[in-house]
Amino acid sequence: MNSELRIKNSELKDDGAGNAVSEKTGEVVIDVRNVKKMFRVYRDRGNTLKERLLFAGRRRYEEHWVLNGISFQVKKGEAVGLVGENGCGKSTTLKMLTRILYPDEGSIQIKGRVSSLIELGAGFHPDLSGRENIYTNASIFGLSRKEIDERLETIIAFSELEEFIDDPVRTYSSGMYMRLAFAVAINVDADILLIDEILAVGDAAFQAKCFRKLQEIKGQGTTIVIVSHAMAQIEQICERSIWIDEGLIRMEGAPRDVHPHYMAWMSQKNSGGESDLKDAEIDAEGHLKRWGSGEARMTAITVIGKDGQEAKEFSPEDPFTIHIEYTAKKELTDAVVGLAVYRGDGALVYGTNTLIDTSSPLTLKGEGSIDLIVDNLPVTNGDYTFDLAIHRPDGFNYDFRRDICTLHIAGRTQTPGEIALPHRWEIR
Numbered sequence: 568m569n570s571e572l573r574i575k576n577s578e579l580k581d582d583g584a585g586n587a588v589s590e591k592t593g594e595v596v597i598d599v600r601n602v603k604k605m606f607r608v609y610r611d612r613g614n615t616l617k618e619r620l621l622f623a624g625r626r627r628y629e630e631h632w633v634l635n636g637i638s639f640q641v642k643k644g645e646a647v648g649l650v651g652e653n654g655c656g657k658s659t660t661l662k663m664l665t666r667i668l669y670p671d672e673g674s675i676q677i678k679g680r681v682s683s684l685i686e687l688g689a690g691f692h693p694d695l696s697g698r699e700n701i702y703t704n705a706s707i708f709g710l711s712r713k714e715i716d717e718r719l720e721t722i723i724a725f726s727e728l729e730e731f732i733d734d735p736v737r738t739y740s741s742g743m744y745m746r747l748a749f750a751v752a753i754n755v756d757a758d759i760l761l762i763d764e765i766l767a768v769g770d771a772a773f774q775a776k777c778f779r780k781l782q783e784i785k786g787q788g789t790t791i792v793i794v795s796h797a798m799a800q801i802e803q804i805c806e807r808s809i810w811i812d813e814g815l816i817r818m819e820g821a822p823r824d825v826h827p828h829y830m831a832w833m834s835q836k837n838s839g840g841e842s843d844l845k846d847a848e849i850d851a852e853g854h855l856k857r858w859g860s861g862e863a864r865m866t867a868i869t870v871i872g873k874d875g876q877e878a879k880e881f882s883p884e885d886p887f888t889i890h891i892e893y894t895a896k897k898e899l900t901d902a903v904v905g906l907a908v909y910r911g912d913g914a915l916v917y918g919t920n921t922l923i924d925t926s927s928p929l930t931l932k933g934e935g936s937i938d939l940i941v942d943n944l945p946v947t948n949g950d951y952t953f954d955l956a957i958h959r960p961d962g963f964n965y966d967f968r969r970d971i972c973t974l975h976i977a978g979r980t981q982t983p984g985e986i987a988l989p990h991r992w993e994i995r
């Protein structure tokens with residue numbers, strides 16, 4: 568099934584001590600320094616003569632400072648998520664990386680060809696057909712006509728719009744626009760891909776396909792910056808999250824470290840100081856240990872091998888299933904369960920979630936179970952941490968089951984084969 572999810576083992580080198588190390592160059596390709604951005608919000612100067620005279624001495628506009636000095640760097644091949652509440656300046660940041668907007672202060676340096684999915688259908692001409700728009704859109708990203716000719720069929724096939732490709736795009740639904748825009752943006756051989764909330768559009772099956780494609784192009788070394796409110800998507804694609812609040816970077820780090828703080832803060836804010844997470848257990852490092860407001864929790868995790876039996880060992884090439892049992896005191900809709908696998912140095916090497924397997928979010932009710940299929944796990948020698956996250960798109964009822972197990976894998980490069988699981992996948 569998800570062969571596209573595979574992150575090639577060839578990307579991981581052995582450092583001689585049995586540890587997998589990344590071949591990423593460490594070259595900085597996005598360098599944002601002390602960027603400030605202001606919008607002018609024009610005032611109503613009145614409609615009548617009386618009003619105009621009354622407001623005559625008043626300044627015509629107010630300065631609205633959206634970004635107050637943000638600095639961050641992104642290295643080649645890194646995937647970074649920008650998170651934060653509505654209006655905090657995430658899209659403005661992304662638009663400046665695409666050069667749709669420019670900073671009022673500070674500097675932005677970008678190395679490489681940029682492709683972006685910022686505003687749905689921006690760059691599409693409504694009266695031109697899907698096919699014609701592929702040409703105009705891809706040429707904006709720097710492709711020659713010949714290069715576009717070569718990619719045309721791939722783009723159309725990915726968009727699944729064969730039937731409508733010669734219709735004017737004004738007749739497209741927003742989902743169709745998104746398919747076409749995504750198909751173009753990921754097929755222009757960009758070095759850097761910037762995406763604004765695009766995975767929230769389209770049906771669940773297409774979202775899952777885009778998500779897999781993103782993991783694939785990340786595996787090929789493309790640098791990615793994503794703006795999203797879907798924390799699990801960021802956790803499964805990005806090594807780093809940057810939380811923007813009131814135009815400043817409030818926190819930056821591994822998504823699984825940053826998101827619980829962000830979610831707890833949001834929850835506190837939205838409940839007027841009375842946190843939705845007040846019953847949740849948060850450990851000393853600020854990670855949520857228990858899901859939501861105590862409404863649901865995992866009760867057991869087992870691994871089912873390809874023979875359908877509980878497995879004590881697995882072979883990374885073979886699919887296996889993580890079987891999670893849970894108890895939900897209240898019904899929980901729109902849940903997505905995801906697995907992230909981190910290498911010893913903290914790099915994310917694998918991610919999958921139930922949306923990919925089922926194409927729709929789950930409803931958790933009473934006592935039940937969830938099966939999460941893991942396929943083509945890209946492991947070589949070294950230590951790996953398996954983390955399960957359960958979330959809803961609204962961000963609440965959120966849990967990190969951190970470090971459900973750590974596997975030490977030795978001798979795999981010499982003798983690929985079965986890997987022993989720990990005796991117990993502990994529920995903490």
Ligand SMILES: Nc1ncnc2c1ncn2[C@@H]1O[C@H](COP(=O)(O)OP(=O)(O)OP(=O)(O)O)[C@@H](O)[C@H]1O
Nearest residue numbers: 606607608633651652653654655656657658659660
């Ligand atoms: N062209 C503009 N003119 C005036 N104000 C703007 C303009 N573009 C954005 N803003 C304002 O800047 C602020 C930040 O907007 P931005 O779109 O970057 O937020 P965001 O973090 O992406 O929010 P969301 O999560 O809702 O997408 C908002 O208050 C918005 O109203």
